[in-house]
Amino acid sequence: MGTIRITKQFSFETGHALYGYDGKCKNVHGHSYKLSVTVIGKPIDDTNHVKHGMVIDFGDLKKIVKSEIVDVFDHATVFNKNTPHVELAKELEDRGHNVLLVNYQPTSEMMVIDFAKKIKKHLPEHITLHSLKLQETETSFAEWYASDNTSL
Template structure:
């Protein structure tokens, strides 16, 4: 079968998780106190050009990049981990921080589209620049 090569783009998504605690100083509610989550993080990359094997980017390499960023937070109190020692470690801030840390790891032909962070199975935030 011959596939038309021109036009369109591809999006690849991977997910990972880590366990960490945080507190939200200044928040009027129970989350102002130290508590923990199993944080799920999903990222989507995009691009147009496939390699000679027919892949945009190897899923293995995407997973490795994501894990490399998340391991900095795993089993930690986020309030003690930069930049969260200076800003509240909200899911919103976490999504943005992960985005900009990850963006540095991909080659120029790959665009990081978004980072989604779940602090529970029913609460998710998505960051897109």
């Protein structure tokens, strides 16, 4: 059987602010993110296997991405924990807001790198993460490709 790429799409709402940035995105704001996750592998050719013909069950891929990304980032506000935004984060948390403190500037570029690491840890051995596309707005997105990131 041939090698096949399959893609599952997800969406979530997340707020963030870019500390030290020289434009509008230094202010807390949010996006309706769209995440496309593409994996690559060979369809299961065992006719007795319950998932015969599948590279991976879309439901299994959904469980991974929902638990690692969507359920964590949806309706959260993300700040770089290595900046003074931690004070704002503390204030928001004290008021009952869902705040994530990450080790990076929460740009689409850095988020997609983080997402790739998290998803790869949970994929079955015979499945490879091929690419991620994180769309921040209708016209702006960041892409991660395994072929460009052999060290991850």
